[in-house]
Structures are given as structure tokens and as C-alpha cells.
Amino acid sequence: MSLRHALLGLLADTPQNGYDLTKRFERTLSGHAWSAGHSQIYPELKRMLGDGLIEVVDEGSRGSKVYGVTDPGRTELRRWMFSPLGDTPPRNEFVLRLFLISSLDLPDVRTLVDQMAAESDKEVTQIDGAIKEMDDAGLRRGYARFAAEFGRRYFALQRDWSRWVLEELEKDD
Amino acid sequence: MSLRHALLGLLADTPQNGYDLTKRFERTLSGHAWSAGHSQIYPELKRMLGDGLIEVVDEGSRGSKVYGVTDPGRTELRRWMFSPLGDTPPRNEFVLRLFLISSLDLPDVRTLVDQMAAESDKEVTQIDGAIKEMDDAGLRRGYARFAAEFGRRYFALQRDWSRWVLEELEKDD
DNA sequence: GAATGCATGTAAAGAGTTACATGATTAA
């Protein structure tokens, strides 16, 4: 139940309503972490309210409910944070393609891996820009900065690995 | 529909029955790429048969069906391989935790990140062993070797990033 | 007053998990 914990985490940072949660989900998490639309978020919030993990801390002008995390909610969030990662089944399409790449013929493999390298490099450039902005703003040690660093390293890995594969394939000639 | 393409990829490598596919899924893909049990695999094979992506190429001793990929199946597999990755929503619990780490207090952050570093290092050691075996067996340039290399680099990244975060957190003191 | 954004829902269908269920073959 990652959706539940994603919502707990966002609410632990800032109490907010379902609409704001949906937008924040889209902006911060749906890039590389997790994704969910409002049609999944609203019902889940109701269930979490029923389970006592969150509570209504305020009501907006037109009846919107602002949710905050309760003590049991914080306990559950912490428990999840420290729970073993291996328990959840993997869903990684990039790695899946890696494992199935032998189903392509050699020219196709070269084309695909070359494409991967180019796309990864574009991502690195983009994250580099975001990091530079953060550093200029003096956010050298914030958690957002840590996450960005992970992203940069990850896409650099994809790029470098792809280039390495291309080199190895050259050696066969 | 990644399950469908995972099955296509496995069958493109070797024609086999649902039982073997289930085991191979478990052994090769469910570590870091994708997971599925037999209760999902058998019905999907029937649908793929109905869609003409696979065909029965042989029957085992006790009526088991050995499936192979058809030409349309190969075309579909290739199409998927080259389709943009960005289309599929991310499901990465590790990265999700990264983004929510600010919900923990500082001592907990240190403990968790330290734990991540240790676990990642263990994975690196394990993959290193597998790679050494491969190299000794003369599989220097096989696709399995490429996938293993990716795994090693990925867990080394998690380990090194975690250690870097710990260092950055030290600087605050 | 019309368009945009805020705010919340439900319904149906597809994908994935867990549990239940059965029978044939092979090795000990």
C-alpha cells in the first residue's frame, strides 16, 4: 500500500486537501517515484480517515477538507519507512527491457542502447540545471537536494552503462 | 501491459510451457525487473494465444502446451522495446521513500540511510560474486553479463549516494 | 456571462495478489 504512505508522507510535511495533494503528487512524485490520480486519492483519504491515520484539521471556504496526520498515522509512516524493501514486488520497465534485450537482433540492440544513452544524457542535463538552481538558492543540504542528487546519479548510470554496452558490442567485430 | 511483453520476451528466447515460464519469471525477472505468479501467467497466455501473438508449437507428455512466439508476436515485442519509457507510470518504492524522508527526525534519517548503505553494499557483494562466475565461465559479453553489470552499478550507486548523504548531514553539526 | 481553476466524487474496466483446487508423473 504505497499510495497510503505517499499520502501520509505528503501530509506529514504540510496539511492540505485532496486537490492540493493531487497536484503535489503530480509535481513531485509522478516523475520517478509513484503516480496516482485524484480518483484514487479521494477514496483512499476516506479510508485513511476511517482507519484513524489522518484527521480533518481545517475546512476551506467551499467545504474543502484539510487533512493532517494523527499520531497513529505518524507511527505507521515511520514503521513503513523502516520496513524491508524486498517485500514489495518490482515494477521496473527499464530493467525488464534490459533482461529481454536478447530478443532483438544486433543492429536493433545497438540502436536501442544508443537511444537509451541519449535519453539518459538529456535527463542528466535537465537535473543538473535544477541542481544548479538549488545550490544558487543556498539549498545545499536540503532533502530535495538529496533526491535530485540521486536522480542525477541514476541517469548518469544509465547513460554510462549504455555506452559501456556499446563498447563491449564493438569488441565482437 | 508489461506482463504480456515479458512473456513474449521469454518465449522469444525459448519456447516453453506455462509452468516453466512461471519458474523462469521467478528466477530471472522477479529480483529487480518484474514479478508475476502462475495465476496471472496462465490466463494471459490464453489471451495472447487468442490475439495471435503466440502459438502452440508442441505438446508435452501429459498434455502441457509449449508456446512459441508468432511473427506478429515478434513484431509487437520489437515495437514495445522501442516505445518511449516515459509512457508508463513509475512504481519505485525506494525512490518514494527518498522523497518522503523529510518526515523523519534527524536521528531516524541517519539510521535509515545507514541501513540503506549496508543493504546496498550486500547486494553489490552478491552480484560481484555472480559476475566473477560469469567471467570465469567465459561469458564476458553475453546479455546476462550486461544485466548483471547494470545491477552492480545500480546498487553501488545506492550505497555511494547513501554514504554521501550521511557525510552531508555530518556537516550540519 | 463565460471561461478558468478549485474541489470532490462515482463507475467500469484492467492489472495484480492471495487463496483455493485438482490431477498426473516421477523418484525414493
Place this chain on the structure above:
DNA sequence: TTAATCATGTAACTCTTTACATGCATTC
């Protein structure tokens, strides 16, 4: 003959996606 492995299925439930639906508030 009995235990393990081979081999295949269904049912119920949860999670996710896509589409349909509504009404208020603000700004132009």
C-alpha cells in the same frame, strides 16, 4: 506407496486507470 514435482486452472479481492459527472468561486 507416499512425497515431491509437474502442470493447470478459478475465485475473490485489492490496486490502478480512464471516463463520466457535478458545483462553487474567481477573473476577464
